[in-house]
Amino acid sequence: MSTETTDPAITLYRLQACPYCERVVRKLQEYDIPYQSRFIEPMHSDRNVVKRISGKRTVPAIVDENTGVTMSESANIVEYVENTYGGAE
Numbered sequence: 001m002s003t004e005t006t007d008p009a010i011t012l013y014r015l016q017a018c019p020y021c022e023r024v025v026r027k028l029q030e031y032d033i034p035y036q037s038r039f040i041e042p043m044h045s046d047r048n049v050v051k052r053i054s055g056k057r058t059v060p061a062i063v064d065e066n067t068g069v070t071m072s073e074s075a076n077i078v079e080y081v082e083n084t085y086g087g088a089e
Contacts, residue, residue, distance in 0.1 A: 008034035009065040013050050015042060020074035021060040027078045031085045035062075 010028070012035050014021035028035050040047050040059060047057040054061040054072045061072040067084065071077055 008036050010035040011038055011063045011065075012036070013038045013040050013053070013061040013063075014059050015040060018059060023074045024060045024062070024077045024081070027081045031081065033081065033085055 010033060012021070012024060012028070014025070014037055016039060025037075038049070040050055044057055047059070050059060050061050050072075051057050053063055054070050056072050058072050060074055060077060061070070062077050062080075063070045064080075064084075069080065069084075071080060
């Protein structure tokens with residue numbers, strides 16, 4: 001096992017004070033899943049970073065390097081996190 005520090009496998013693209021983003025954050029924290037936050041532009045038309053990774057300009061969006069999954073929509077992300085990481089308790 002490598003001892004070097006690496007970035008968390010999950011990147012969460014989010015907005016400040018976004019209730020849908022907070023829902024995903026709570027789920028990731030519930031399962032103690034390390035993730036990195038990338039705060040994006042509040043102006044919908046400026047969200048090119050998110051559009052490049054997910055094909056949409058909506059947040060939240062996650063990229064999970066462990067599974068190769070990229071997705072948006074908070075309900076889908078919460079379900080994915082539960083199904084993928086929830087059984088590890």
